[in-house]
Amino acid sequence: MQPDSPGSVYQSCTFRRFGCLRCEAPRVCLEHEPYETGIRIARLAFGNHTMNAVAASLPACVVVVMGVSGSGKTLVATLLAERLDSEFADADAFHSAASLHKLRSGNPLTDRDRGPWLRALAAWIDAVCSEGKRGVLACSALKRSYRETLTAGRDGVRLVYLKGDAELIARRMKQRHGHFMPSALLQSQLDTLEEPQADENPIVVSIDTDPGEIVAEIIAELEK
Structure with a gap:
């Protein structure tokens, strides 16, 4: 969805007023803005709207938002939990x-x-x-064996894979400050990553867009 397309969250004055301060993009720019700013802006765009009715109808009891460090797991999982009025946990x-x-x-x-x-x-x-209850867990879950520990015998667990280009993720990691995971470990994570396969029934979402669109796409897939 383009910035000025009908229904885009970019049309909100919130995004235009609080766009990236470094590259002046009229959006939440995860390459430049810190995690807290991304959360603040997306919350303003969503307001206090939650989707209790939708959450109650979803077959998934827990959604695991997975991906390598720097893919935006915590940000997306936090916003998704708020939209679905669910418990949130950060695997870190x-x-x-x-x-x-x-x-x-x-x-x-x-x-x-x-x-x-x-x-x-x-x-x-x-x-x-x-x-x-319902929950959203932000977790790297890089290997299939790790995911099996979380999902085996648990029909109510759904995987969401935040997929992104290594170069984009590396740029984001270099912009982070105070995180325990150094950017030097990104290649190790990429080498370890075993992307979820079709039999794991993952929701695969590109990270090359703003958090609001990512969350909306996840919810749309969960409703199917």
């Missing part, structure tokens, strides 16, 4: 202190490192579903 918060230290030092995690982390995430999913 489930890492052990030792794993976080390892990542900050520029060392990728091993499958052994990720085991307890994935089991903790699966427990969170089970808790949300067993309590009759």
